Amino acid sequence: MIPVFVPNIGEEEIAAVADAIRRGEISGSFGESIPRFEEAFADYCGCKFGVAVSSGTAALHLAVATLELKPGDEVLVSASTNIASALAAYHNNLVPIPVDSEPRTWNLNLDLIEKLITPRTRAIIPVHLFGHPIDMERVCEIARKHNLIVIEDCAESHGATFRDRKTGSFGDMGCFSFYANKIITTGEGGMITTNSAKLAEKLKLLRNLAFTTPRFRHELAGYNFRMTGYQAAMGLVQINRIEKIIADKIRVARTYDRFLSNVPGLQLPAPATDGRHVYWMYGVVVQPEFRISRDDLLARLHDAGIDTRTFFCPMNLQPALQQQPGFRPVKCPVAESLWRTGFYLPSSPTLPDKIIREIAEAISAVTDESRTKIRA
Numbered sequence: 001m002i003p004v005f006v007p008n009i010g011e012e013e014i015a016a017v018a019d020a021i022r023r024g025e026i027s028g029s030f031g032e033s034i035p036r037f038e039e040a041f042a043d044y045c046g047c048k049f050g051v052a053v054s055s056g057t058a059a060l061h062l063a064v065a066t067l068e069l070k071p072g073d074e075v076l077v078s079a080s081t082n083i084a085s086a087l088a089a090y091h092n093n094l095v096p097i098p099v100d101s102e103p104r105t106w107n108l109n110l111d112l113i114e115k116l117i118t119p120r121t122r123a124i125i126p127v128h129l130f131g132h133p134i135d136m137e138r139v140c141e142i143a144r145k146h147n148l149i150v151i152e153d154c155a156e157s158h159g160a161t162f163r164d165r166k167t168g169s170f171g172d173m174g175c176f177s178f179y180a181n182k183i184i185t186t187g188e189g190g191m192i193t194t195n196s197a198k199l200a201e202k203l204k205l206l207r208n209l210a211f212t213t214p215r216f217r218h219e220l221a222g223y224n225f226r227m228t229g230y231q232a233a234m235g236l237v238q239i240n241r242i243e244k245i246i247a248d249k250i251r252v253a254r255t256y257d258r259f260l261s262n263v264p265g266l267q268l269p270a271p272a273t274d275g276r277h278v279y280w281m282y283g284v285v286v287q288p289e290f291r292i293s294r295d296d297l298l299a300r301l302h303d304a305g306i307d308t309r310t311f312f313c314p315m316n317l318q319p320a321l322q323q324q325p326g327f328r329p330v331k332c333p334v335a336e337s338l339w340r341t342g343f344y345l346p347s348s349p350t351l352p353d354k355i356i357r358e359i360a361e362a363i364s365a366v367t368d369e370s371r372t373k374i375r376a
């Protein structure tokens with residue numbers, strides 16, 4: 001089976017982790033690797049501060065926790081994304097309100113944001129879906145007008161830019177994931193970027209059970225969201241390799257574009273119009289003209305040894321969120337259609353062009369066959 005993703009880890013990462021363990025950089029409170037990784041990652045993003053945590057979900061949860069909002073306050077989130085940004089609101093007793101997607105880029109539709117704002121709206125968490133950068137200047141402009149905090153979900157967009165600025169450097173905070181399938185990985189892990197010294201300090205306090213002095217007497221209810229030292233050591237190797245990984249992601253996307261652009265009935269990823277798309281995963285939407293449903297296509301690809309994933313179930317359809325007091329039944333027709341018709345293809349940066357060609361040929365053969373059957 002060609003997997004959707006193979007983590008890109010080499011001998012250098014293995015040596016760095018082993019060395020960190022030998023130096024005693026085990027838990028999250030020891031050694032130099034964590035502050036060094038935080039500094040290197042923040043620098044890469046063009047931000048003043050980085051705060052390393054245990055996952056992307058923890059990054060989002062902690063970022064929202066620093067805002068100290070009132071229970072029942074509302075947070076706008078992308079409808080089509082991983083549930084983590086909505087859960088960051090949910091677990092802080094806030095109500096996530098989904099913003100429907102935009103059909104070209106699959107990111108949240110900026111024209112819908114203001115229609116969803118109520119006197120209870122306090123923050124917005126847009127995601128740069130599959131590595132496609134959102135127009136963050138417009139997001140921040142709307143947020144300023146309505147006094148909203150902006151937390152970028154950059155779990156899929158390390159290194160993506162909008163007008164030459166990296167994602168994660170526009171909002172009050174940017175949240176990254178280093179899960180195994182992300183652009184760079186530490187196994188599990190996450191990072192919050194910010195330009196605010198005050199927020200960075202609060203994030204560091206809350207990630208470490210809010211220890212102050214005297215030790216073991218706590219003014220704030222914190223969390224243990226610490227990253228381990230050896231994960232940070234691996235992150236330091238990965239951040240040095242990130243531009244090569246992104247160049248390979250872009251190569252994979254361009255190669256799919258080349259082989260799939262003539263297949264009728266497939267919507268391919270829109271290029272970024274004003275920045276750099278990093279193609280975390282290569283998404284495809286199956287249109288009626290393809291003549292075969294998305295699910296039938298994925299079953300055929302599975303039989304041919306090609307692994308795929310569907311797009312995300314939109315937040316307005318999540319049973320876990322529908323049960324929450326204050327849930328608003330917002331309609332998200334575009335995100336719902338993406339959930340029924342979208343999927344992503346194997347997207348490892350090491351995927352050879354020859355295999356990409358074979359995958360494209362397998363897709364093309366499915367639709368050709370159905371057309372021949374219809375004609376016969």
Ligand SMILES: Cc1ncc(COP(=O)(O)O)c(C=O)c1O
Binds near residue numbers: 055082156
């Ligand atoms: C957009 C998005 N946000 C958040 C997360 C959560 O990150 P993690 O798995 O590191 O908790 C993920 C993926 O895993 C994601 O794709």
